[in-house]
Amino acid sequence: AQTVTQSQPEMSVQEAETVTLSCTYDTSESDYYLFWYKQPPSRQMILVIRQEAYKQQNATENRFSVNFQKAAKSFSLKISDSQLGDAAMYFCAYRPFGTGTASKLTFGTGTRLQVTL
Amino acid sequence: DAGVIQSPRHEVTEMGQEVTLRCKPISGHNSLFWYRQTMMRGLELLIYFNNNVPIDDSGMPEDRFSAKMPNASFSTLKIQPSEPRDSAVYFCASSPGTEYYGYTFGSGTRLTVV
Numbered sequence: 001a002q003t004v005t006q007s008q009p010e011m012s013v014q015e016a017e018t019v020t021l022s023c024t025y026d027t028s029e030s031d032y033y034l035f036w037y038k039q040p041p042s043r044q045m046i047l048v049i050r051q052e053a054y055k056q057q058n059a060t061e062n063r064f065s066v067n068f069q070k071a072a073k074s075f076s077l078k079i080s081d082s083q084l085g086d087a088a089m090y091f092c093a094y095r096p097f098g099t100g101t102a103s104k105l106t107f108g109t110g111t112r113l114q115v116t117l
Numbered sequence: 118d119a120g121v122i123q124s125p126r127h128e129v130t131e132m133g134q135e136v137t138l139r140c141k142p143i144s145g146h147n148s149l150f151w152y153r154q155t156m157m158r159g160l161e162l163l164i165y166f167n168n169n170v171p172i173d174d175s176g177m178p179e180d181r182f183s184a185k186m187p188n189a190s191f192s193t194l195k196i197q198p199s200e201p202r203d204s205a206v207y208f209c210a211s212s213p214g215t216e217y218y219g220y221t222f223g224s225g226t227r228l229t230v231v
Contacts, residue, residue, distance in 0.1 A: 103148060
């Protein structure tokens with residue numbers, strides 16, 4: 001079974017600084033997708049960024065970028081120029097390629113990010 | 118598109134009562150997922166449907182929980198009878214047929230059983 005591990009329950013960053021959230025996963029599959037979701041206090045789950053495992057290039061979405069290391073099964077999220085609105089719970093998630101029983105997302109336990117002035 | 122719509126947003130009920138949570142997925146999405154979120158257990162997948170057919174219900178905690186998807190635009194999660202330990206936020210999410218897109222989540226229903 002696939003597992004996703006987020007070893008940092010809480011992180012803190014000053015406004016305008018950069019922070020990196022860690023995620024590792026375990027899988028025997030070669031094709032899969034990885035995601036980062038943000039859950040602010042409103043509790044809405046928001047997709048931040050996705051990475052296809054077959055792509056070597058790291059995904060980037062504005063201030064958010066990932067460091068995808070397939071051999072190490074590592075998928076970290078970097079937030080640049082942190083803003084107060086980035087304060088939230090961040091979940092790493094894994095989804096294998098395929099349909100039917102393979103299509104479900106497996107989530108990590110989350111990292112709570114605080115942004116300070 | 119209005120996104121995934123869940124109702125109610127909050128539900129407070131007494132132990133032993135029946136609770137029904139509702140979800141309307143995004144039109145055209147053929148997979149629907151029910152998750153439960155608690156502080157202790159995080160996000161747990163309860164059940165998911167593909168083309169209205171239940172594919173995996175191994176996460177449903179007990180026979181008190183049941184889920185249906187009578188058509189492509191509506192799903193329910195029912196708890197009967199409810200217990201205080203069922204208190205949690207219940208999310209519905211939908212996804213199109215390709216895994217690239219991840220899920221789109223609803224706003225969740227916060228259930229409190231007293």
